[in-house]
Amino acid sequence: MSIDHTHFSPVTSLAGGALIGFAVSLLALGLGRIAGISGMLAAALRPDRSSRSWQLAFCAGLLASPWLWQAFRPLPAIQAQASWERWLLAGLLVGYGARLAGGCTSGHGVCGLSRGSPRSLLATASFMLTGFLVVWLDRHGLRVPRS
Amino acid sequence: MKILVAGLSGLLFGLGLILAGMSNPGKVIGFLDPGGAWDPSLALVMLGAIAVSAIGLGLAGRRRVSWTGQPVHLPPRRPLQNRLWRGGMLFGAGWGLVGLCPGPDLVLIGTGHTGAMLFGLAMLAGFQLHDRPWRRPSRATLHD
Numbered sequence: 516m517s518i519d520h521t522h523f524s525p526v527t528s529l530a531g532g533a534l535i536g537f538a539v540s541l542l543a544l545g546l547g548r549i550a551g552i553s554g555m556l557a558a559a560l561r562p563d564r565s566s567r568s569w570q571l572a573f574c575a576g577l578l579a580s581p582w583l584w585q586a587f588r589p590l591p592a593i594q595a596q597a598s599w600e601r602w603l604l605a606g607l608l609v610g611y612g613a614r615l616a617g618g619c620t621s622g623h624g625v626c627g628l629s630r631g632s633p634r635s636l637l638a639t640a641s642f643m644l645t646g647f648l649v650v651w652l653d654r655h656g657l658r659v660p661r662s
Numbered sequence: 663m664k665i666l667v668a669g670l671s672g673l674l675f676g677l678g679l680i681l682a683g684m685s686n687p688g689k690v691i692g693f694l695d696p697g698g699a700w701d702p703s704l705a706l707v708m709l710g711a712i713a714v715s716a717i718g719l720g721l722a723g724r725r726r727v728s729w730t731g732q733p734v735h736l737p738p739r740r741p742l743q744n745r746l747w748r749g750g751m752l753f754g755a756g757w758g759l760v761g762l763c764p765g766p767d768l769v770l771i772g773t774g775h776t777g778a779m780l781f782g783l784a785m786l787a788g789f790q791l792h793d794r795p796w797r798r799p800s801r802a803t804l805h806d
Contacts, residue, residue, distance in 0.1 A: 519699035522692055524683055528703040531682025532710025538675035539711070540718020545667035547722065547734035550675065552764040557789045569668035576672020577768040583673065584680050591680065594688025595770070595777055597760050606781035608756025609763060610788020616749025620763040621675075623750075624708065629715035630723075630736070634746055641750025642757060649758030650694040 539626055542573070551622025552577070553613035612642070663730050676769045682707040685769040687761030694758055 539550045546569060555570040581590055597605070613619040616638045618627060624642075627635020676685075683689045683703055692701035725734050757763050762770070762781055770778035 516696045517699055519692060519701040522689065522699075522701045522703070524703050525706055528682045528684075528706040529710040531678045531680070531684065532707035532712075533714045534678030534681060535675055535707070535711040536678075536714025536716075536718065538671045538673075538678060539715040540722070541674065542668065542671040543715075543719050543722035543728075543734070543736070544725075545671070545729045546664060547725075547728035547730075547732045547736075548668075549719075549736060550671065552768070553789070556764060556768075556786075557793065560786060560789070561793075561795060569664045572665040572669040573672035573675075574768060576669040576674075577676040577765060578772040580673050580676020581680060581685070581769055581772045584677060590773065591683060591686055592688075593686050593770070593773070593775065595686070595760070595762075595775060597777055599777075599780055601759055602777045602780040603784040605756040605759035605762065606767075606784025607788045607791075608752050608759070609781070610756075610785035611792050612749045612751070612753030612756060612788070613764065613785075614749070614789050614792035615745050616753055617746070619753060619765075620757075621765050625711045625715055626719065627737075628708075629712040630719050632737075632739070634740060634742055637742055638746045638750040638753075641747040642754030645751045645754030646694045646758040647696070649755050650691055651697055653758070654695055655697045 535625065536629075539621075539629075549622060549626045551618050551626060553610075553619040554617075554622055557614060616641070664732065667730060675765065676772070678711075679766055679769050682710075685766050685773075687766070687770075690757075690761035690763075690766070694761070 542548050542550045555573055559567050559570040559574055584590060616623065618638060623635040623638040628639060679685050684707055689701060689703060693704035722734055723736055728734055760781065762778065764785065767778050767782050771782055
């Protein structure tokens with residue numbers, strides 16, 4: 516294992532993380548809510564919920580964020596190449612899994628962990644585990660070395 | 663006022679993701695691949711986010727009502743359940759396939775990325791497959 520020094524960005528990643536934490540704090544102190552994005556998105560799209568306006572507003576803020584960013588500086592490079600089958604399969608797994616686990620990277624990984632929740636720790640450890648495993652299989656595991 | 667606070671929070675969350683480099687799936691994959699040249703950035707994003715959230719959520723936990731007068735709804739302590747690791751493992755598999763999770767997906771959709779839109783549609787289908795709103799009245803889970 517070696518550190519990828521050309522891509523590793525300790526300062527901006529820490530600062531970006533702190534900004535995410537600030538957004539989480541604002542929602543909790545201002546509205547009394549946890550910033551769990553999969554839950555908000557699911558709630559925003561449920562037709563039978565009467566009070567889903569704040570969830571929609573949060574999602575709209577996320578959608579608008581690259582637009583605001585671009586008003587000041589160019590967006591960072593995006594590397595995201597995959598077949599349409601892979602996008603669909605990945606989205607399906609993420610969607611179903613997030614609902615089953617009751618949260619995703621934001622709800623469990625950030626909010627839950629920062630409250631010291633054992634439930635969130637279990638969910639986060641589980642998605643980290645298969646995340647690492649799938650990438651390893653994808654990039655190295657299925658490639659048989661020939662000598 | 664509720665709408666304003668939530669919209670601003672979403673906007674800041676998205677800007678944080680972009681600043682942190684997390685709106686780039688390639689960077690997430692770079693973290694999930696210690697077998698190659700490893701990019702530890704995501705760990706620092708989590709660290710920064712958790713450190714600041716711990717303060718905000720800690721303060722919120724001591725209040726009964728929020729600034730806008732809405733009641734504070736933080737999830738109560740509940741016992742561990744199998745669905746947590748089962749769901750987590752499925753989620754992680756999808757995350758590893760393309761390097762996207764729900765927050766960064768919305769940011770990427772905002773840039774007009776076609777793959778992120780496909781992912782988003784499938785994700786919504788995944789929500790519905792789990793929630794099955796056509797079968798019974800939906801039970802909203804607060805902790806997500």
